[in-house]
Amino acid sequence: MGGVTKHSFVAEVHQLDKKGIGQTVVWHEEDGKRKKLKLAIPSTLPGEKVRVAIDEPKRRRAIARLEEVMEPHPERLEPPCPHFDRCGGCVWQHWHYAGQLRHKTEHVKTLLKEHGFDPGVVRDTIGMEHPWHYRNKMEFTFSPEGLLGLHEQGNFRQIISLETCLIAGKNIVEAAMEVASWARDHRLPGYHKDTHEGLLRHLMVRESFATGEVMVALFATEAPEGELKEAAADLTERITKALPQVKSLLWLENRAWADRTQAEQTHVLAGRDFIYDELCGFRYRLWFDTFFQTNPVQAEKLVELALEMGEPKPDEKMIDLFCGVGTFSLPFAKRVKALAGIEIVETSIESAKRNAKDNGIDNTYFLARDARRGIDEVLEQFGRPELLLLDPPRSGAGGKVMRKIGRARPERVVYVSCNPETFAADITELVPFGYTLKTVQPVDLFPHTAHVECCALLVRGA
Numbered sequence: 001m002g003g004v005t006k007h008s009f010v011a012e013v014h015q016l017d018k019k020g021i022g023q024t025v026v027w028h029e030e031d032g033k034r035k036k037l038k039l040a041i042p043s044t045l046p047g048e049k050v051r052v053a054i055d056e057p058k059r060r061r062a063i064a065r066l067e068e069v070m071e072p073h074p075e076r077l078e079p080p081c082p083h084f085d086r087c088g089g090c091v092w093q094h095w096h097y098a099g100q101l102r103h104k105t106e107h108v109k110t111l112l113k114e115h116g117f118d119p120g121v122v123r124d125t126i127g128m129e130h131p132w133h134y135r136n137k138m139e140f141t142f143s144p145e146g147l148l149g150l151h152e153q154g155n156f157r158q159i160i161s162l163e164t165c166l167i168a169g170k171n172i173v174e175a176a177m178e179v180a181s182w183a184r185d186h187r188l189p190g191y192h193k194d195t196h197e198g199l200l201r202h203l204m205v206r207e208s209f210a211t212g213e214v215m216v217a218l219f220a221t222e223a224p225e226g227e228l229k230e231a232a233a234d235l236t237e238r239i240t241k242a243l244p245q246v247k248s249l250l251w252l253e254n255r256a257w258a259d260r261t262q263a264e265q266t267h268v269l270a271g272r273d274f275i276y277d278e279l280c281g282f283r284y285r286l287w288f289d290t291f292f293q294t295n296p297v298q299a300e301k302l303v304e305l306a307l308e309m310g311e312p313k314p315d316e317k318m319i320d321l322f323c324g325v326g327t328f329s330l331p332f333a334k335r336v337k338a339l340a341g342i343e344i345v346e347t348s349i350e351s352a353k354r355n356a357k358d359n360g361i362d363n364t365y366f367l368a369r370d371a372r373r374g375i376d377e378v379l380e381q382f383g384r385p386e387l388l389l390l391d392p393p394r395s396g397a398g399g400k401v402m403r404k405i406g407r408a409r410p411e412r413v414v415y416v417s418c419n420p421e422t423f424a425a426d427i428t429e430l431v432p433f434g435y436t437l438k439t440v441q442p443v444d445l446f447p448h449t450a451h452v453e454c455c456a457l458l459v460r461g462a
């Protein structure tokens with residue numbers, strides 16, 4: 001790979017990639033030819049002059065190691081977290097928060113412009129007053145040696161042992177440290193992904209900022225029985241003593257090859273199998289596998305924005321597509337005649353039904369279906385809605401679902417998106433059906449990361 005790899009060299013950071021990592025292009029000689037190499041340089045910002053080295057050269061792309069920032073960006077900061085250089089959790093702790101927010105707004109504007117929309121409809125990103133300890137849920141992983149921590153940036157197999165986490169709720173970090181020391185004291189082995197051997201796989205901790213309740217869920221390949229009975233009893237004692245706010249302590253058996261926080265069997269070590277949370281004054285039951293907004297402070301603003309943009313009316317029918325446990329359904333249902341929610345995960349639909357009942361709401365109809373089939377069924381039974389809200393996963397709703405929405409002809413569409421790229425592609429599908437993009441409000445749900453959430457309004461025939 002010529003001179004590029006042998007020594008460190010100076011480069012200028014051109015832009016940020018999709019993950020928020022500094023990017024540049026360097027030219028080098030190989031076999032007498034000039035070759036282009038795309039470099040990702042973590043912990044850098046656009047315009048910075050840096051000295052870097054490449055440890056593992058690839059043909060066209062490589063990750064460079066930052067050795068020195070020679071000309072820093074004016075908004076560069078000293079990152080407060082000791083794990084920043086290695087952890088893959090937040091990539092922008094070295095950037096002033098105002099700069100992060102400005103970049104998010106510009107990113108959304110650029111994507112919309114590329115898809116032929118007017119970037120002037122994009123408002124400035126709504127940030128957090130205190131952008132730390134905002135996450136109400138974290139998933140940690142055990143290394144094969146039994147160390148508990150987070151994945152290293154760019155190396156999913158490497159685990160960074162946890163000392164602190166500045167974006168997780170404070171009780172979450174405390175619970176994780178307690179479990180980490182319990183695992184160490186009992187010398188329990190971590191799980192090895194390649195050989196499928198070992199015991200401890202993941203730890204999920206969820207904390208309700210509204211009710212104060214905490215859930216601690218440990219994922220292991222065996223049941224807490226036989227030789228593990230004593231260790232499980234000790235875990236229960238330690239957690240309930242150190243953190244009385246833990247209202248659900250779970251040991252979840254997960255023997256599957258897939259590296260996910262799923263379970264074949266749930267063992268409740270203490271408390272119940274769910275915790276209570278609240279958002280916008282509504283009460284929710286959350287199980288370990290329930291999707292719920294992870295930044296409740298900003299999620300409340302998002303729900304309020306959706307209500308403001310959607311302007312639900314008492315004589316209207318509405319569809320909430322990708323409704324989850326009803327985070328948007330319940331506040332909207334209070335303001336419309338009838339609401340139908342569609343969601344693929346059955347347990348979330350069960351939860352949405354129960355949440356509606358617990359909150360005294362009786363004008364909802366929830367359907368556990370894939371969005372594509374669900375829309376047809378709901379339209380048949382329910383008729384045409386005046387309002388439709390959709391909040392799809394990062395992959396977006398897709399062309400087929402968007403065209404079904406277009407054919408259903410709701411007057412207003414509120415699109416809540418966690419991925420501006422799929423959002424821009426999705427809404428392009430609504431243009432031939434006569435929809436105009438009126439407003440896009442980015443909201444920072446994930447400070448110090450490149451993720452941005454948007455709430456947008458499209459109106460038919462306007």
Ligand SMILES: C[S@@+](CC[C@H](N)C(=O)[O-])C[C@H]1O[C@@H](n2cnc3c(N)ncnc32)[C@H](O)[C@@H]1O
Pocket residue numbers: 291292293322323324325326327328342343344345348369370371372391392393394418
């Ligand atoms: C971003 S979440 C939004 C959930 C909910 N609106 C909320 O705020 O809590 C996306 C939801 O879409 C659901 N989902 C994913 N693929 C789906 C599909 N093909 N059809 C219906 N729902 C789907 C997920 O299970 C998840 O609950």
